[in-house]
Amino acid sequence: MTSFPFEIVGFDLDGTLLDSHGDLAAALNHAIAFEGRPGIPASQVRALIGGGAKRMLVKALEVTGGGVGAQRLDELHGILLRFYEANVAVETRLFPGGEAMLDGLAARGVKLAVVTNKLERLAVRIFDELGLSDRFYTVIGGDTLGPGRAKPKPDLLFEMLDRAGVPREGARAAYVGDTTYDTGAAAAAGMPCIAVSFGFCDRPVRELGASAVIDHFDELIPVLESVGAVSAT
Template identity: 65%
Template sequence: MTQFPFSLIGFDLDGTLLDTSGDLGVALNHALTQGGFASVPMDQVRTLVGGGTKQMLAKALALDGVVLDADAMTRLTQVLVSHYEANIAVHSRLFPGGEAMLDALDARGVKMAVVTNKMEHLAVRLLDEIGLSHRFVTIIGGDTLGPGRAKPKPDLLQLMLERAGVAASRAAYVGDTTFDTGAAAAAGLPCVAVRFGFCDKPADDLGADRVIDHFDDLVDTLADMGQIAA
């Protein structure tokens, strides 16, 4: 049997592993209405996710031409985060095929990690509540390394490699936005984009090495694209 070419697969969280649009949308609209602003239709929430909570809120406000000063933005972001944290796993679920995909990677002895621009404590809480935390060797958030080091910078993916004890040549990353593909490219990792995610561009334009339509395709795609180091 041919050796699987990767020892570590990193995943983005929102829009890649999990469909979190329902819970994010409820929290976003709670914050907007608390601030006296118009809510966002739930079917538009997917287009706003990426880059972290504050960016999602800023994009929602920008739909109505609203730009808040730093202090007001911080206060409203905290309203959003507090509501989201208290209702973090009401609607959020693995995308179809996700559980079988994780099982298949685990059966091949592959380590798995989550690297997200969501704040680390929220990512940990969400994965805890859904019962998935035990599957990952590390869970890294956009604030794990402090300000200014979130995706698309390579820092979080480099930390993933360090914590997992895996060389870049034996790792790959899976995501759904230009934040993900940009970080992977900067870190020297091959990247798979998911067409079913919260893509900020058409999936085929994200710059990923491969694009998949369903998690049923991921393991075979990784096996096909990877090269075993001599």
């Protein structure tokens, strides 16, 4: 095992580790159909993902005819979640190169975590169904710490460090994501963030404020080595 600059690497879920847009689109379209809205092609749903299912639903309603009241939004959100929970890993898969990348980090002694704004129970279920749960020491969701503490706040990333038993000050940790929620949380937590260009980016990827950008998971380990070397100077 060679020396590696990071002892912990955390990953966002949707659009970073996993291409989940097909299953999210199916659940979203199931929900908005109850409001008489037309379905949205899965390719267009990619642009709506980020910040959690309710935010995605709000965006979908806006682009298909306008928003709804708070009570109706909660009802539709419930419909979406029930459908999604029953169909959470029909099409969802690791992005290309993901398995080899996770193997490579594990071989270097890196502790791996998932930190997502998705509800924790849904994130856990996805990794269970895909047979990936054993790769991560923790899976943290947007609701894990209670309301108001999801990304882009740093709280979930601090929880990632706490669960690893690593002091927050001076932690050798990095985060990998695809949206401003991810880069914002990492910046607030004082850790570098690598952005993936193949995700559900809510801005052009090079405008996310990441420490580096990768186009394929084959690039992640060498990029982390480069970013770690710069951080150490």
